[in-house]
Amino acid sequence: MTRLYTESLNIGYGERHIVKNLSVKIPDKKITTIIGPNGCGKSTLLKAITRIISQQSGTVVLDGKDISKVNTKLLAKKMAILPQTPESASGLTVGELVSYGRFPYQSGFGRLTKKDYEVIEWALDVTGTADFKFHPVDALSGGQRQRVWIAMALAQETDIIFLDEPTTYLDMAHQLEVLELLQKLNKEQERTIIMVLHDLNQAARFADYIIALKDGEVVKAGTCEEVITRDVLRKVFQIDAEIGRDPRTNKPMCITYNLIKGDYKHEKTAVPVYSAVSVNY
């Protein structure tokens, strides 16, 4: 039984259809990764599933209920989202930012209870950010800051966590650090993790389930053995990939690739994404 799935989801802006008739099931207690070329609608899909944007038609179902009909605060106790490169929380301390994750559990003037403090401490510990508790978020490095945002999502105490490109702007070591943290959360606490990743090999290494999107449609969804194949990658990215095995993890990996001549077109045409519409000026 899957708790979370979408039913013929259509998402678009005006005449532009970004996600078309998309039905996917998100396996429980697994790490799911969404991959695809720029502008394929992977971030858009993530935003629609987490009710940050609304769809034109179709439904997102969580625990048997259409999420658009569920109280948003109630949803926030079931799923947390780490948006793509969240704005810098200028002026806030790490502890404060993480405490914002307790919002769904607060009532009235929002005083933190003992339980809230316990959860915040735990989230800081798990993400290795407890030492910075009283530091301003601005003063942290990119990797530390990303872990703080993850801590905030963890403070929400949800079974499901969404992350939109959690490794962007991080160096290789910090990318791995973040992904290993997520893997640990998944293995030790059985949290369902859904994330958008750009790096195919990272997706293959960490994901139990991969959804490959192209032009707003699912090309292939399945285990990494099923998705990271020459055929799928050719369809999704228009690349001719050489697939091998990671000698350490034994997962499939793309060793090298070429563009398929003549077939390649610039996918990065101007697609208005939500963040551009709500530009903060």
Added chain:
Amino acid sequence: MIQPALIRKQRIILLILMFLIAFTGIIGLGMGSAALSYDRLLPTILGQGTFKEEFVLFSIRLPRMIITLLAGMALALSGSILQGITRNDLAEPGIIGINSGAGVAITVFFLYFPIEVGSFVYVLPLVAFLGALVTALLIYLFSYKRKSGLQPVNLVLTGIGFSFAFSGAMIVLISSAERQKVDFIAKWLAGNIWGTDWPFIWAILPWLVVLIPFTLYKANRLNLLSLSEPVAIGVGVSLEKERLTLMLTAIALAASAVSVTGEIAFIGLLAPHIAKALVGPRHQLSIPIALLLGGFLLLLADTIGRNAVDPEGIPAGIMVALIGAPYFIYLLMKK
């Protein structure tokens, strides 16, 4: 999760502001064209003054000061809310058309509706309030998109557009009016505190009594809204609903202030901004500071303004602008 040191700092700032307000208040009570010396202040308050002294104190100076204080607070609170929901440090009540809307309403009403002298002063705030409200709602309607809801950017742009259009309309209206009437309108536009009687206090006080606790209650949501939209949605803030209620709160506050004080710019920009600079983007801490600071600034501006030039004084709005403009330039330079 706020550090105790910061809370202590906020308490100290609040105390300093309260002291400044009290100090300015006492100085102000003894100043003015009518004679009421400082040594007669206490006896008069205790009921031992002459009729003239009592009249000056209780019917002229005290109500004016209370009005000024309350209006400053209302503007500051309105600005705090607007800066929070638009995530824009330059937002202030003027951008949601409060000033221009009230201005046009006052102008039209003043020029074209015959009014009895007696009821005049009490009808005017009502007219200003309605004008402000209607304009704010129009701006809201025009910036609301069915697809994306209320985007703060649209709100700001539409608001600025409306402000310009209404200012233009006002000039057209005024240019064909009689000299005497123009004088009154010009003074109103300059932010001359003119609702200086007890009934005006009862007109503005209830808004503050209800809306200050309400806004503090919403402080957490304001923190989240001013942080990031997706993050706010993610933790379960219902964006549209909160924005609408907070917008209406800001409108009501600013309209109630403008209706008795005329156009006062800058307080709604200055007070919340300084408050946030002092204690960071934490509305539960910054709002009380902004409130007192807004009240203090307007009180100070009016106290100086009404005593600076005889006999009419300088309108508080202009005094505030004299203080506000340099700060505004400083803000822009810092960006």
